[in-house]
Amino acid sequence: MLLVCAWAAAAGMPEPRYTQAGELLRPEGYREWMFVGASLGMGYKEGESKSPMFHNIFIQREAYEHFVKTGKFPDKTMLVMEKVEAATDESINKRGRFGRSFAGIEAAVKDVSRFAGTWAYFHFIGEGGEALPKAKAFPKESCWNCHNEHGAVDNVFVQFYPVLKEHVRRAAAKK
Numbered sequence: 512m513l514l515v516c517a518w519a520a521a522a523g524m525p526e527p528r529y530t531q532a533g534e535l536l537r538p539e540g541y542r543e544w545m546f547v548g549a550s551l552g553m554g555y556k557e558g559e560s561k562s563p564m565f566h567n568i569f570i571q572r573e574a575y576e577h578f579v580k581t582g583k584f585p586d587k588t589m590l591v592m593e594k595v596e597a598a599t600d601e602s603i604n605k606r607g608r609f610g611r612s613f614a615g616i617e618a619a620v621k622d623v624s625r626f627a628g629t630w631a632y633f634h635f636i637g638e639g640g641e642a643l644p645k646a647k648a649f650p651k652e653s654c655w656n657c658h659n660e661h662g663a664v665d666n667v668f669v670q671f672y673p674v675l676k677e678h679v680r681r682a683a684a685k686k
């Protein structure tokens with residue numbers, strides 16, 4: 512584990528930052544990270560969503576490179592899920608959907624020394640839809656359980672992120 516930490520520090524990976532009370536500060540600059548996948552209107556219950564959102568998924572470039580080399584997410588990995596309102600009724604558009612406005616972010620953070628379950632989950636969207644500067648980790652049953660049970664690799668939904676999935680497929684083909 513020490514080796515992994517040393518590697519992350521040497522590469523200058525942007526790391527999660529916390530308040531003294533242990534809340535996660537909103538990750539910054541993630542749009543410059545690696546973009547690994549997008550989904551539209553996914554849900555975990557039956558029926559169509561009335562207001563589908565794009566979910567755009569970003570990961571630190573260094574964590575991505577580590578994943579490509581080793582198939583593992585290093586300590587201090589952050590995945591940011593940016594939600595974008597999907598719309599159809601604008602300008603010349605007659606079908607299909609485009610992203611109209613940003614609706615906030617959620618984050619998954621791997622921090623081995625801090626979280627008993629290795630990963631913790633955060634939501635930076637206030638009651639009125641406003642962006643929050645910091646957030647508390649959700650209890651395990653709210654987020655972690657589903658990610659742990661259904662995420663393809665180490666709690667992460669790699670099965671839905673084509674850029675990461677491609678590396679898993681290539682690594683398996685080499686064996």
Ligand code: HEC
Binds near residue numbers: 667
């Ligand atoms: C019932 C299952 C389920 C629960 C509960 C759940 N998620 Fe997820 N989550 C998913 C799925 C499926 C994806 C794949 C991408 C998507 O939804 O667009 C995902 C993706 C994510 C991602 C992108 C990184 C990753 O790990 O794949 C974040 C961040 C995230 N969820 C945050 C949360 C937070 C915060 C909570 C709790 C409030 C939560 N999730 C609860 C199923 C779940």
